[in-house]
Amino acid sequence: MRIALFVTCLADAVFPDVGRATVTLLERLGHEAVFPPTQTCCGQMHVNTGYQREAVPLVRHHVEAFEPYDVVVAPSGSCVGSVRHQHAMVARGAGDEALAGRATAVAARTYELSELLVDVLGVEDVGAYFPHRVTYHPTCHSLRMLRVDDKPLRLLRQVRGMTLLELPDADQCCGFGGTFALKNADTSTAMLADKMRNVVASGAEVATAGDSSCLMHIGGGLSRLRTGTRTLHLAEILAATA
Structure with a gap:
């Protein structure tokens, strides 16, 4: 195709x-x-x-x-x-x-x-290999606007070598929201703190999502706190083979 x-x-x-x-x-x-x-x-x-x-x-x-x-x-x-x-x-x-x-x-x-x-394309196993502990954050637009449901999780469950960990309160917004993070900085920061706490609590090495904007927000916070947890887009995990 x-x-x-x-x-x-x-x-x-x-x-x-x-x-x-x-x-x-x-x-x-x-x-x-x-x-x-x-x-x-x-x-x-x-x-x-x-x-x-x-x-x-x-x-x-x-x-x-x-x-x-x-x-x-x-x-x-x-x-x-x-x-x-x-x-x-x-x-x-x-x-x-x-x-x-x-x-x-x-x-x-x-x-x-x-x-x-x-x-x-009718595929869930894309031949990926990613030997890490991963948790998935369903972004607001994918979850509420597009309603992708569990499709990203179905893909991640088929990744060889990977341990998929549940994210507490996964459906809660990370607080980015484009200009929301600028216009409502205090609220955004509080929402981010909750999201980071849950990511760290999951025990994951990597937090993934389908939107770079949310990952930029979450990843920036995790990096500043030196948590040792990094962020990676869903596409990058699914493309990995070694």
């Missing part, structure tokens, strides 16, 4: 290994990963901070970049959530019904990584 990679801003600018791991994983499973070179930000940051009019050109550009592809994948529940739940809304708010229709069509074939693997 020919699959277009929607790499996301964070993977492109800060965590490129996540994009590389996604490509490695897809190619190992026998699929062709294509990178549309014209892709840019999907506009989620603009929409979430109230700049819906300014997001319209980004929505249009995203549609034009990914319209030629039958399947699109992103290693981010947050960005896929934006494509599915915001793009058509933004276009309609600007009075562009034609763009809204095109955005809806692109959104219908855009998947978060675990969705693509389990629901579209």
Whole structure:
């Protein structure tokens, strides 16, 4: 299958290994990963901070970049959530019904990584090997907006050599929420403290999730406290073979 990679801003600018791991994983499973070179930000940051009019050109550009592809994948529940739940809304708010229709069509074939693997490709054992103690944090967008349910856990349970540990209060937000962490710093810090406490209590060496943004938040806190626990994106674990 020919699959277009929607790499996301964070993977492109800060965590490129996540994009590389996604490509490695897809190619190992026998699929062709294509990178549309014209892709840019999907506009989620603009929409979430109230700049819906300014997001319209980004929505249009995203549609034009990914319209030629039958399947699109992103290693981010947050960005896929934006494509599915915001793009058509933004276009309609600007009075562009034609763009809204095109955005809806692109959104219908855009998947978060675990969705693509389990629901579209029909695979749970991806041939990964990762000999570490790991706990999984279900990010808010993947859990509540996309409702990926236990798909990431089903994939992780098949990773050879890995011990999957339960995360206490796993469904609780880590406190990042994009600009929420800036506008509500004290609340965000308190939520992060709870999440870090639970990650450490799990006994894991590695905390994983499907969103680099949450991992950046959690990983930064764990690093500052020198807990010895690191964070790694789900794609990187699933791409590991040694």
